Amino acid sequence: MTYLKSNDLFGKLAPERLFEQVPHPILIADHLLTPDNIGAMIRLADNIGASEICFLGNEDEHRLGKVRRAAASSRDNIRWYFSEETDLHKIVPEGKTIVAIETADNATCIYETQLPENVAFIVGSESYGLNEELLAQCDMVVYIPVPGPTRSLNVSHAAAVALFEWQRQMRCGR
Numbered sequence: 001m002t003y004l005k006s007n008d009l010f011g012k013l014a015p016e017r018l019f020e021q022v023p024h025p026i027l028i029a030d031h032l033l034t035p036d037n038i039g040a041m042i043r044l045a046d047n048i049g050a051s052e053i054c055f056l057g058n059e060d061e062h063r064l065g066k067v068r069r070a071a072a073s074s075r076d077n078i079r080w081y082f083s084e085e086t087d088l089h090k091i092v093p094e095g096k097t098i099v100a101i102e103t104a105d106n107a108t109c110i111y112e113t114q115l116p117e118n119v120a121f122i123v124g125s126e127s128y129g130l131n132e133e134l135l136a137q138c139d140m141v142v143y144i145p146v147p148g149p150t151r152s153l154n155v156s157h158a159a160a161v162a163l164f165e166w167q168r169q170m171r172c173g174r
Contacts, residue, residue: 015171016049022170024051026092026120027159030134031057033126038062039070040156041123046074048163053080054091056134088137092120100138101162102130110142115166123159 027045032038032055045053059082068075085091088098097116100107101123122138124130135141144161146153153161 018167018170019049022117023096024049025163025166026051026096027053027163028088028091028120028122029053029055029125029155029159030122030130031125031128032155035063035066036070037126037154037156038067039072039075041159042067042071042078042080043074044156044160044163045080046071046078048167050078050163053078055080055082056085057082058084086133088120088122088134096120097139098122098137099162100124100130100135100141101144101158102135102141103143104135104141107141107143110144110162110165113140113142115142115169116140117170119166121159121162121166123155123162126155 025048027041027048027050029038029041032041038055041053041055062082071080083091092098096118098120099115099122101110101121116139122130122134124134130138142162144153144158
């Protein structure tokens with residue numbers, strides 16, 4: 001077995017062909033607190049082929065130099081922006097299903113839920129999750145089962161699980 005650079009492997013496999021059949025997802029994050037998580041989310045959105053990532057909250061509250069360092073080259077590959085808008089329907093284009101990744105009383109297990117093709121995923125902040133006003137605007141709520149003793153995921157890890165489960169479902173025809 002020989003190591004391959006990821007660009008070589010994925011250049012041959014062309015996983016981006018997925019977007020010939022389904023629209024690119026959108027990612028939204030509600031009031032993230034740390035520049036490292038913001039940067040990781042930008043990189044994740046770039047990795048999955050999202051069309052954009054919106055950070056709810058005030059841009060001035062963040063150290064953008066640290067965000068850019070954490071995002072690495074992804075910072076120039078994808079549209080990312082901050083918005084103080086609280087109406088998700090003004091951020092998310094018509095036709096996209098808004099899916100919250102959150103623990104809530106009406107949430108379904110992500111692995112047992114058929115995710116929509118045309119999707120906007122939203123995650124909450126590191127400390128408080130999604131506020132109820134935003135949660136009420138979502139079309140679906142999914143949770144990720146966490147079997148270990150620490151029952152919460154880092155926000156960028158939760159988004160990664162959800163986005164790659166969405167990709168798996170889209171590639172496998174669900």
